[in-house]
Amino acid sequence: MRQDNIVEKTVRYLFERGFIIHRLRRDLIKAEQRSLKVSVWFSEKDYLDWYDPLNLIDEFQLNDVQALIIVAPRAYSIADEVLHSLDRARYWYDLFIDVKIYSVDIAMLEKCLEESVNSLMTTFIDLVINIVEDGGRCPRCLSNMYVLYIGKFHSNILKSKVIEKIYRCPNCGLRIHRTMKIENLHDAR
Ligand SMILES: [Zn+2]
Numbered sequence: 001m002r003q004d005n006i007v008e009k010t011v012r013y014l015f016e017r018g019f020i021i022h023r024l025r026r027d028l029i030k031a032e033q034r035s036l037k038v039s040v041w042f043s044e045k046d047y048l049d050w051y052d053p054l055n056l057i058d059e060f061q062l063n064d065v066q067a068l069i070i071v072a073p074r075a076y077s078i079a080d081e082v083l084h085s086l087d088r089a090r091y092w093y094d095l096f097i098d099v100k101i102y103s104v105d106i107a108m109l110e111k112c113l114e115e116s117v118n119s120l121m122t123t124f125i126d127l128v129i130n131i132v133e134d135g136g137r138c139p140r141c142l143s144n145m146y147v148l149y150i151g152k153f154h155s156n157i158l159k160s161k162v163i164e165k166i167y168r169c170p171n172c173g174l175r176i177h178r179t180m181k182i183e184n185l186h187d188a189r
Contacts, residue, residue, distance in 0.1 A: 003027075006106055007042050010071060010113060014040070016153045017117050018128075028060065036127040037065040038120065043072040048081045053089035056082065057097055066124055067100040069116055075103035110156035118164075122177040125149060125166050135167040143171035155179060 001009075011021050011029060019031035019038075027042045039060045048056065060068055070078050079101045089095040100123060102116040121128055125148050135145035149166040160181045167176040 001106060001109070003042060003044060006071060006109060009109060010040060010042070010104075013110070013113055013156075014117070017121075018151055018153075024061075030061065030065070034128045034130070036067075036120075036124050038067045038069060039065045040069045040071060043070060043075075043078055046072060046074040046077055048078070048085060053085040053092065053095075056085045057089065057095070062086075062097050062099050065099060066127065067102060067120055069102045069104055069113075069120075071104045071106060071109070071113075073106055075105045075112075079103040114156050118177050118179075121149065121151075121164075122166055122175045125168050125175055135165075138169035138172060138174055140174045141169060141172040143169055145169045145174070145176075152182070155181075 007029070011023075014031045015021055019033045022030045022032070024030055027044070029040045031038045031040055039062065041060055050056065057063060062068060068082065070082065072078050082101055086097050086099070089097055100120070102120060104112040104116055129148045131147060131150050133147040135147040137143070138145045145167045147165050148168050149164070151164045153162060153164065154160070155162040158179060158181055160183060162179040162181055164177065164179045167178070168174070
C-alpha cells in the first residue's frame, strides 16, 4: 500500500471513530476527541533518525498528547526505540513524558488500527466521556459500573456496523470495551 493511501485510510477511520483530524506534516497527524489528543506518525523507516530524545518529543509534540500511534512496516521495533528514547529523556534531562505508545503494523493496518483505537479509548475513557448510564454489575467487585462512552462505527474486525460501549467501575477501576453488531440488535427485537 502506498504511503498516501495508508494516511488516507487512517484519517478516514479515526474520523469515523469520532476524532477531529489535524494534518501537521506529510507523515504526522494529530487526532483529537474531547480532551484526548493523539499524535499519529506514519514512519516510512524502521528506525529513529536522531539520538537526542528532545528531538523526538519535539517532533511529535509528545508534551501535548496522551498517546502516540506509530503506523509503519515494522511499527513494533520503532515503538521499542521510542520507549528507549523516552527513558533516556528521564536519565538525561529528568524529563518524564507520560505517553502511551501504540504500534500499528501496515501489513494489518485495519485490524491493528481498530484494536489500538479500542484500547486507546478504553485507557483514556475519562477524557472522552459522552454519556453516563447504568452499566450493570462489575464482574470483578460487583459494584455498579457505568457506561461512559457510546459510539457507532463500521468495524473492520467484525465487518459490520457496530455500537461500542465503554464501561468503567468507579470502585475498582475495571474498564471494559464492548462492540455489538448493529444487525444483531435488530434481530433481537
Ligand atoms: Zn469493580
